[in-house]
Amino acid sequence: MADNEELRIGVYVCSCGSNIGGVIDPAEVAEFASHLPGVVLAKDYLYMCGDPGQNMIKRDIIEHKLNRVVVAACSVRMHEPTFRACVAEAGLNPFLMEMANIREQDTWVHAHDPEGALQKAKDLVAAAVAKVRYVSPLQMITVPVTKKALVIGGGVAGISAALDLADMGIHTYLVEKDLSIGGTMAQLNKTFPTMDCSI
Amino acid sequence: MIRSDELDRSFVQEVMAEPGGEHLITCWSCGTCAATCLVRRFDPSFNPRLILHKAGLGLREEVLSSEEIWQCSACDLCYPRCPKQIHISEVMKAIRNIAIREGYEPPGPFPEVDEQICSGCAVCTRACPYEAIERVTKVVDGEERTVAQVTKTLCMKCGICVAACPSGAMNLESISDRELISRMGAGGWLEKPGYLQGGAEEPRILAFVCQWSIHSDREWEKIRGLESDQLRIVNLSCSGRVDPAMILMALTKGADGVLVVGCKEGECHYQRGTYLGRSKVALLEQMLEQLGIAKSRVRFAESGSLDRFLFPRLVREMVEEIKASVPVVA
Amino acid sequence: MVDAARHPNIEILAYSEVTKVDGYIGNFRVEVMKKPRYVIEDRCNGCGECARVCPIEVPNSFEMDIAPRKAIDVPHDQAVPLVYAIDIDHCIRCYKCVEACGKLDAIDFSQEPEFVELDVGSIIVATGFETFDPAVIPEYGYGVYPNVITAMELERLSNSSGPTVGRVVRPSDGKTPKSIAMIQCVGSRDSRFMEYCSGFCCMYTIKNALLLHQTYPDMDITILYMDIRTPGKGYEEFYNRARAAGIRFIRGRPSQITEDPETHNLFVEVEDQELGEVIELEVEMVSLSTAAIPQADTERLSSVLALSRSPSGFYMEYHPKLRPVDSPSDGVFLAGAAQGPKDIPASVAQGSAAASRAARVLTSDTWEIEPIVAKVWPELCISAQGKKCGICAQACPYNAIIVEPGQPAQIIQAKCHGCGGCAAECPHDAITQDHFTDAQIVAQIRELLRENPEEKILVFMCHWCSYGGADSAGTSHFEYPSNSRGIRVMCSARMDQEFILEAFRRGAGMVLVSGCHPQDCHYITGQQVAAKRFSRVPRTLERLGINPERFRVEWISAAEGEKYARVITEMSEKLASFDKEELRAETERARPAIEKRLRRWMMTPHMAPFLKDEEEQEVEKEVMA
Amino acid sequence: MGKLNLAVYWASSCGGCDIAIVELGEHLLELAQVADIVFWPAATDFKYDDVEAMEDGAIDVTLFNGSIRTEEDEHIARLLRRKSKVLVAFGSCSMEGCIPSLSNIKGIDYALNRAMFENPSTVNPEKVLPQRRFGMPEGELILPGLCNQVRTLAQVVPVDYKVPGCPPHYEQVWKVMTAIIENKLPSRGGLLGVDSRTVCDQCPRKREGKIRVERFFRPHEIVPDPDRCLLEQGILCAGPATHAGCGALCIEANMPCRGCYGPPDGVVDQGAALLGAIVASFEGKSDAEIRQVLSTIVDPLGTFYRFSFADSFLQQLKANPEEAGRICASQADGSEEEVEQ
DSSP states (O other), X not given: OOTTOOOOEEEEEEOXXXXXXXTSOHHHHHHHHHTSTTEXXXXXXXXXXXXXXXXXXXXXHHHTTOXXXXXXXXXXXXXXXXXXXXXXXXXXXXXXXXXXXXXXIIITTOTTOHHHHHHHHHHHHHHHHHHHHHOOOXXXXXXXXXXXXXXXXXXXHHHXXXXXXXXXXXXXXXXXXXXSSOHHHHHOSSXXXXXXXXX | OOOGGXXXXXXXXXXXXXXXXXXXXXXXXXXXXXXXXXXXXXXXXXXXXXXXXXXXXXXXXXXXXXXGGGTOOOOOSSGGGOTTOOOHHHHHHHHHHHHHXXXXXXXXXXXXEOTTTOOOOSHHHHHOTTXXXXXXXXXXXXXXXXXXXXXXXXXXXXXXXXHHOTTSOEEOGGGOHHHHHHHHHGGGGGGSOOTTTTOOSSOOEEEEEETTTSOOHHHHHHXXXXXXXXXXXXXXXXXXXXXXXXXXXXXXXXXXXXXXXXXXXXXXXXXXHHHHXXXXXXXHHHHHHHHTOOGGGEEEEEEOTTOOSOHHHHHHXXXXXXXXXXXXXX | OHHHHHOTTEEEEOSEEEEEEEEETTEEEEEEEXXXXXXXXXXXXXXXXXXXXOOOEEEOGXXXXXXXXXXXXXXXXXXXXXXOEEOTTTOOOOOHHHHHHGGGOOBOTTOOOEEEEEEESEEEEOOOEEEOOGGGOGGGOBTTBTTEEEHHHHHHHHOTTSTTTXXXXXXXXXXXXXXXXXEEEESSXXXXXXXXXXXXXXXXXXXXXXXXXXXXXTOEEEEEESOOOOOSTTHHHHHHHHHHTTOEEEESOOOEEEEOTTTOOEEEEEEETTTTEEEEEEESEEEEEEOEEEOTTHHHHHHHHTOOBOTTSSBOOSBTTTBTTBOSSTTEEEOGGGSSOOOHHHHHHHHHHHHHHHHHHHTSSEEEEOOOOEEEOGGGOTTTTTOOOOHHHHHOTTOOEEOOTTSOOEEOTTTOOOOOHHHHHOTTOOEEXXXXXXXXXXXXXXXXXXXXXXXXXXXXXXXXXXXXXXXXXXXXXXXXXXXXXXXXXXXXXXXXHHHHHHHHHTTOSEEEEEEOOGGGOTTTTHHHHHHHHHHHHHHHHHHHTOOGGGEEEEEOOTTOHHHHHHHHHHHHHHHHHSOHHHHHHHHHHHHHHHHHHTGGGGTXXXXXHHHSHHHHHHHHHHHHO | XXXXXXXXXXXXXXXXXXXXXXXXXXXXXXXXXXXXXXXOTTTSXXXXXXXXXXXXXXXXXXXXXXXXXXXXXXXXXXXXXXXXXXXXXXXXXXXXXXXXXXXXXXXXXXXXXXXXXXXXXXXXXXXXXXXXXXXXXXEEEEOOOEEEEEEOGGXXXXXSEEEOOSSOOHHHHHHHHHHHHTTXXXXXXSBOSOOSSBHHHHOOSBOOSSXXXXXXXXXXXXXXXXXXXXXXXXXXXXXXXXXXXXXXXXXXXXXXXXXXXXXXXXXXXXXXXXXXXXXXXXXXXXXXXXXXXXXXXXXXXXXXXXTTGGGSHHHHHHOOHHHHTSBOTTTOOSOHHHHHO
């Protein structure tokens, strides 16, 4: 938490087409979020991950001097890198963005209960807003890279990967558990659709 | 041509709401069940895959009014082979339950109870694999008594009750005692002296063969061709239909050995028939042993769905064993 | 194969297995076990004199065990490397090979497994697949009837470098069959075994049929299939060729194969779906197109590399559409059938894709990694006060914490992977984790339980597995009750007992802690640290007067969406069975004792306000201001 | 109409059947008013000579109880057949062999050995076997020899009626007597003194009808619920395969029916019918389970054929009919034919 800095949180609720918007009303979530402490701005949009959505966030960060962003959309496993990059482009430290998963863990699993799904979305947004109040800017850690590769498995995929890496000048270890590389491919008679030899 | 308005989607829901019907639409019609099904051998029009497919399409009337839905005996040979793990007989049961509610009935004939003789002893109700026999109280010859009554919608006509009834009150025309005995003795086969009686070169074998235990027409033909003076084959609706009295009677006459062939454990067409057949033979074996008579003169053998051309070997083995046993009558 | 062997930048370690992997993207240290060949690689020139004199024959798995090789041999003539090896389990130690090798002196019976360490920046997992053993399908008679073979066996039989020099013969009598049936989807598309479509069997079966047709134009060839799937470039045309060549196609899945014990001919029973009639096909040979299944050592390697597996058992990609060759572990990539059944073109393409993903890292001098690491509050660490502790160091799977008496514990940032186990284990709350601080987590607990807490299930999820499992429930649309509320941390090791107590203090109806299965843990032993901690929680709750049935621990992998949905459903049902008044009363009764246990927060940065409602208000104001 | 001439004979049996007649009590007085008892060794002092002296057919009705075990039994059976208009096989022994015929399972040598040597209450150190001829100071005594097999009356001479029961229930006996007195005997060949259907028809116990047991118990092993079907409690009850007539007597005493009234109408082999009924009454879902259940049936042969062995297919299978009536080997002395005269 940056000391003595006024919190200016922007909340963005994604509709994800009908994936979220088909079950709950994102506008209602945004309206709820707008009353949360520290929130200066709450919006909903059809596709937050698309260019217009991202541009809107970037513009708001600059125009409204947002110093925290909450995106209520899909899983962090899906679009956390997207929105981190997005806020970073607007000059905000990427770790000041937090996501609330209201798709995979809400509307996709509670389509039978829109009322419950809406309540859950509000709670998840409130929790993300609460968390984001306490986050601090962090710097990525830079590590050196050993310019060698390991390919485990000497079948057709492994050989292909190893050859590509080797051609790029990268020293590549190809570890094979059997006596010979070649894998299943080497056992085959001619292969489809060209009917050429497999080895 | 079937018009789309004949496809009743609600029928699919109806079947699936019925216990056992849940998996109706998981079926993708691979035909494993149809190729497994033994009912088809006797009635090629029966096709479990098609019934499921039609039900899945919503051809309500066609499915409910068809005679085929009553033919599945829940032998469940197809169930363990189904790649979608659909308990097909349960789906069939679900469809039947709807049909019963709508007043459909399976075609006969069914076993008949001779109410003049029936004591209501409950042996048949216990024997029946399908719980298709109830004891009911009714007026018989002006007197109130409890007698057995067959529930048509559940009966699979296996004949197990006919064999079980200790007083001969249960009868199913096509497989009656009289019918079986006449098949056993046709052409005077039983009256010819046996090997153990010193009247034949080779032991004479009477085989009761469950019609479901031989799994292909090709094989049936082959087996039928084996019939001779030495071998008499009587096919049964089920090995559970075998009557111990008939076995013993045959042995006192010209049969040196009686072979009963039933389905393999777990493959019985009528669920428990093969166990009944096996139990009867097992008890007969024990009694022969008690009497000091070679128990090899009776045998229960299993024939599984994957056993091909097993029958000739069974007969051969029995012949050898009887020859090796000490003749009882000098 | 030969290209790889000749490439100056490729070092082949054949007959070797990866046994241990440490480190992180750009900086992996890998331990590889070289299994003993009992032949010195540098000296063997592949002349084969040793095999010629060896008196022992052993099954050759390269030939699907249908042909033997010698106890000292190469699997096949084109082996790379062309170095012989001794099958020590079968060797009778007659030493004839030693004699035959003569001056080369390449045979060395004293060899032991050798361990080498490799430093690499990136790892590509391309371990391939195995074929399903059809013997588990009794109705197909594989292993019982000699003339029922697998498609892989047919590959070897028809291969001109195979044991019969390409002559296809029946195992029962060595004669070329006049008829053959090829059965598709053996083990695939079968919910008893492999639910999925193995993808390439249709094509290789068509290929085998065409090859047989070319070699034996009179052979009667039938393919029994449920669907023919040819979704590749030129594949449908290939299928058309087979149709045009007169290969018989019957749509239907055979119910059983039986054998005539005299001729060893086979009867295949199948319903021809088009006809609706059962065909009994008498053929002289049957080939089963068996499913592609995960390699037997997939599980072992997945725990060495901290990879997850899909429900099918293959390695799971980071994202099925957007990052198909990335694994969840940074710097580790997937290629080929290890990730799921694939044909050769797809495997080659994925190999290249994985190479290019790996090259992004390997062609850079440096790489940026997330700064989500542990942080010590020096003034709270009792080690600084000269007391003996070191609990944090014990909990760390990476030896990233140094504890010296008189000094506060010190985190080595480059070694820290950010599981948060130390932060949760520290009995003095002297460690926190960036981006998953106590305050951040407790703030979420407060918000999620602000209204009707007794109706809710609070779920702690680890980033890699159970959060993925919850996502996977979502992608599969497995519905479950809407009263659960999740909090994500990196590892179950981060789930402090204090968080669980706080949740109950706030009146949560139920609490679920969930993480990876032990072998899947992304942080080596993080899950174990957590499991041990959670095992003590029920007793603690009991002592506090809280029904321990309100607490549950479940290990849910990223693939187990069904399980996640089921667990929440079960908990929800259980919660519904509790009397809510009683729950509230339980909370009220336990609250003072819990607060006593949490009073350390009064000292921890940012934490004090969470303990008292009034102070919460104040901090709110403070934050607002 | 003159008085009827009645005869009663007791061949090889326990004597229970004679007692069953005595049990008629006051009815005997009614009987005496209409019938003369011309021969009843157990109750009256007539000798074989008296019977021999009668004209053939002089006896209106003979109630013959007991099985044919000895040459004397056979001799008297033939004699009474000649002298009687109506010969009734009275009671289970003469009708179907009953308990005595169980000795046919192991044979007469086994039976003698068991009775004369092995029986714990027998002291016979010299190993003396009963002899057919025995020298006495007064001269040689000839005792009736034992035949190889126990036979039913019908296996020796033609029989007109059969009265089942071990022994027949006295009420049924009176019914038979009444029929004789009132000359209302049905056409020849059938059963007398029975009710229609099987014992189950007269059994008041509740049958659930779907219960299959997992093992069987012998009567001494459990105390069954007196209101529920014994078979459904695992007690081997012969009721389903036994002719009605006794009024479910044993069952009233909470004991299973043992089958003494013989097979139901139309059933040839009682044991086979009972076997079929028993097999239907237990659950066995695998070969192993079946063997387990069957192992709880001790002595199936004796259980299923307790009363009817001599009249069974198995008896036919075991015995050579030509040997059945011969004097057994341990008593044979070559003079049998002479005695037969």
